[in-house]
Amino acid sequence: MPPVTPPSNTTLGSVLIQVDHLTQRYNSDGAAVLDDISLSVRQGELLAVIGPSGCGKSTLLRSIAGLESPTQGQIHLDNDNLAMVFQYSALFDWLTVLENVAFSLLEPGEGRGKPAFKSADDPRLRSLVQEKLAVVGLEGAEDKMPNELSGGMQKRVSFARAIMSHPSIILYDEPTSGLDPISTATLEDYMQLLQQQLQPAAIVVTHQLSTVTRIANRVIMLDKGKICFDGTPQELLKCHQEPMASFVQAAKAV
């Protein structure tokens, strides 16, 4: 996989995601899944979140997406134009690829006024969806059902759905898990392309070192609910402290 130059930090815009002293517990007397986490992500920045399984990466993402209420602390998003690419794609089984990708335009959600399009049969909507599907290399798939697509293709549809509303914040929950190396590299390229075109504030939770080194311009590592590393991918690769060194070594071996 050829290395891609991540965007320079000097081109980053204002802070779009601000997390202050976030603590997350699932049981009132249980251990904290996230323990006093503070971070910020700027416009155009792609932050990679790494760490061992169960360290709270997905919980952090779910909290930022508003799917979990923080036990303590605050999460401030500059605006609510947020999209999320889920680990298992989360495409709606009962809708076609076209209806999935166009979902945010057909169902605008609470407090967002009338839908931009009344019907999925609208030719203007079809051409918009075709445009997004072309970005992820899925031309002609708009009338297929999600179960007719491979796992990698479903991830790409999920990606197309996420970019349909031109989000200013994108959250990726292990977007490349379960994909072969070629599909992984392709998806990473799409993420990189999106960063360059839309300049969103993005957070990607991943176990893949390639995702971190190829497209992220900042990386944090979580361990036992706390941030134990915050720096650039280059700094991570040079770090000899534990648990970062073990992570890098294990990831390189994979």
Added chain:
Amino acid sequence: MSAIATHSSEATWFPKTRLFLLGIVQGLYIAIAELGRLASFSYQLVTLIVLCKVKFSRWMSQLSFAALSPLLLASVLCCFSGMVIALQVASEMAKQGGGTFVGALVALALVRELAPIMTSFAVIALVGSAYGAELANLTIRQQVDALRVMHVNPMAYLVAPRVIATTMAVPMLTVLTSVIGLIGGAWVSEVVASLPGAIYWDSVNTQLDMRDVEVCLLKSAVFGWLLGAIACRTGLNARGGSEAVGQASTQSVVWSFLAMAVADYILTNIFYGEF
């Protein structure tokens, strides 16, 4: 020795009684908590429906599933219920000169109790269990989360159309299955007790009040609401892997049966009870 024996027996009796009482208290606590959650869930649903947040096309498509899939099972169950009641009473009553009451007995038993219950059983088995499994599947595969991220309320998008569908489907089916049960009863009365159809249907007409039909429809609607709400709530609360889908389906059936039994007693007491 006897004093020691008595003391020992009391020592084992008290913890057992205490455990039993604690079990009852715990069971009551769980039941009341569940009831509270179901009431809160229902309140949210009513609010969404009143505020017209539910698309007509969405609940119409659910209505066709909720009304058509249990149609055959509910019809067969009610037909045999009517036939069994007629079989139990027709020949005996005809012998004792009470043949004119057979139709009334079958009609009252069916319309007041059996038709709503049997129809709801069929809807729970075929629709409630499917809703529980379907929503559990959507929940564990993060599709419900995907809706939330896109600011689409899963209660309005997924739950309300299903609950409206079951609330409408059960009364509609009950009307049909009551008629089928009455026809089954008429046929058995004629075959077993040689009771002419005219006498049977005259008896039905005379004894069956409009109020019975109204209560029957109300009961059916309440059962429909309960089974739809319970199935959807159980599905949305599913956690874990694929086994959660099966558990949600089973739990939705069990809780629906229990809720229906309790609601049936309360409604019967309100409309037909002495106190």
